Amino acid sequence: MTFKDLNLTTSLLQALHKKGYLEPTPIQEQCIPHVLEGRDLFGGAQTGTGKTAAFALPLIQIIAAKKSAQTHSSIKALILAPTRELALQINDCIKAYGHGSGIKHTVIFGGVSQFHQVKDLRRGMDILVATPGRLLDLVQQGYIKLNAVEHLVLDEADRMLDMGFIHDIKKIIAKLPAKKQTLFFSATLTPEIKKLSHTLLHDPVLVSVAPVSSSPDLIDQSIYYVKKENKKLLLRHLLKGTDIEHVLVFTRTKHGADKVAKDLNSNGINADAIHGNKSQGAREKAMRGFKNKTIRVLVATDIASRGIDVRELSHVINYEIPEQAETYVHRIGRTGRAGSQGKAFSFCASEERSYMKSISKLINKKINVVEKHPFA
Numbered sequence: 001m002t003f004k005d006l007n008l009t010t011s012l013l014q015a016l017h018k019k020g021y022l023e024p025t026p027i028q029e030q031c032i033p034h035v036l037e038g039r040d041l042f043g044g045a046q047t048g049t050g051k052t053a054a055f056a057l058p059l060i061q062i063i064a065a066k067k068s069a070q071t072h073s074s075i076k077a078l079i080l081a082p083t084r085e086l087a088l089q090i091n092d093c094i095k096a097y098g099h100g101s102g103i104k105h106t107v108i109f110g111g112v113s114q115f116h117q118v119k120d121l122r123r124g125m126d127i128l129v130a131t132p133g134r135l136l137d138l139v140q141q142g143y144i145k146l147n148a149v150e151h152l153v154l155d156e157a158d159r160m161l162d163m164g165f166i167h168d169i170k171k172i173i174a175k176l177p178a179k180k181q182t183l184f185f186s187a188t189l190t191p192e193i194k195k196l197s198h199t200l201l202h203d204p205v206l207v208s209v210a211p212v213s214s215s216p217d218l219i220d221q222s223i224y225y226v227k228k229e230n231k232k233l234l235l236r237h238l239l240k241g242t243d244i245e246h247v248l249v250f251t252r253t254k255h256g257a258d259k260v261a262k263d264l265n266s267n268g269i270n271a272d273a274i275h276g277n278k279s280q281g282a283r284e285k286a287m288r289g290f291k292n293k294t295i296r297v298l299v300a301t302d303i304a305s306r307g308i309d310v311r312e313l314s315h316v317i318n319y320e321i322p323e324q325a326e327t328y329v330h331r332i333g334r335t336g337r338a339g340s341q342g343k344a345f346s347f348c349a350s351e352e353r354s355y356m357k358s359i360s361k362l363i364n365k366k367i368n369v370v371e372k373h374p375f376a
């Protein structure tokens with residue numbers, strides 16, 4: 001299937017060509033036709049699947065088609081995202097895809113002064129990307145009107161609930177017209193997500209895709225059996241070589257992420273941690289550093305890692321083995337994208353062996369064990 005088969009306009013096809021996308025990802029293939037038809041949709045997909053384009057392309061197309069007849073822009077599509085990083089990424093995509101469509105769009109988020117955001121909003125917007133708290137704040141101050149919204153997108157809804165945005169989301173939804181198209185994306189289907197999606201969606205199409213994360217078969221995986229207290233020594237040992245250029249390290253807890261990053265820094269290895277307890281400014285700084293390679297090691301918890309969009313990550317290290325085998329697949333899928341073969345190392349302490357067993361079972365493969373290392 002090509003993007004042309006999805007009935008996208010020439011202007012969008014050109015933008016996609018410029019981005020270098022050759023064909024739609026599965027989530028794009030499945031979502032775009034339904035969104036163009038105006039259906040509500042539940043998308044079971046996480047970051048990395050191409051979900052942003054799956055909702056942004058058809059929304060830009062619908063809004064641009066109606067726009068020629070209008071003069072002033074009013075917010076037609078509202079896109080809610082949990083974090084500033086994700087909101088910025090979505091806005092960047094809209095900018096790239098909507099180039100030449102005449103669509104006006106912007107992004108607002110908390111943690112910074114509202115001055116420039118308010119000034120920008122005065123130009124009139126067709127599409128607004130927002131984090132819930134700041135949006136509500138500006139709506140309550142009268143700077144934003146939501147009465148013309150025809151399309152609502154909740155991106156990473158599960159993460160928004162995790163971050164305690166449910167009340168803000170409910171207040172925002174109460175301010176939207178009842179008749180609208182709603183697109184709901186979540187990587188997980190918890191009871192809370194089910195409940196929220198039921199209240200918001202009317203006769204939705206259900207679309208679900210596995211992460212485009214490289215298939216586990218394509219990733220060179222190995223296990224290091226190591227005592228819990230020796231994990232930090234093993235990590236430093238592996239980082240001494242030059243082989244690992246740029247690595248994402250996963251821990252189970254926020255506290256653990258901070259501890260690992262601190263230990264590396266005090267041993268002369270540039271590292272930073274990213275997790276839900278960090279301020280938006282701190283998370284963004286860590287992401288920027290990792291992207292421009294001034295930070296060699298980014299330590300992350302699973303939830304925080306979802307927003308990370310870094311290409312050509314050569315290595316992923318499971319500093320702690322996840323309890324859910326699926327999480328392992330998501331984690332290691334962050335490496336080896338774009339066809340290059342990635343490597344995933346798992347540090348397994350004796351109390352984590354049972355997790356490793358269920359992982360092997362899920363991926364249906366025996367993972368290679370590294371017998372020779374100083375902390376075996």
Ligand code: AMP
Nearest residue numbers: 021023024025047048049050051052053
């Ligand atoms: P997302 O899940 O929307 O965050 O997208 C994940 C990554 O895939 C982003 O870096 C996108 O730029 C990229 N991407 C999205 N759609 C395609 C496509 N059809 N072909 C290649 N890359 C894509």
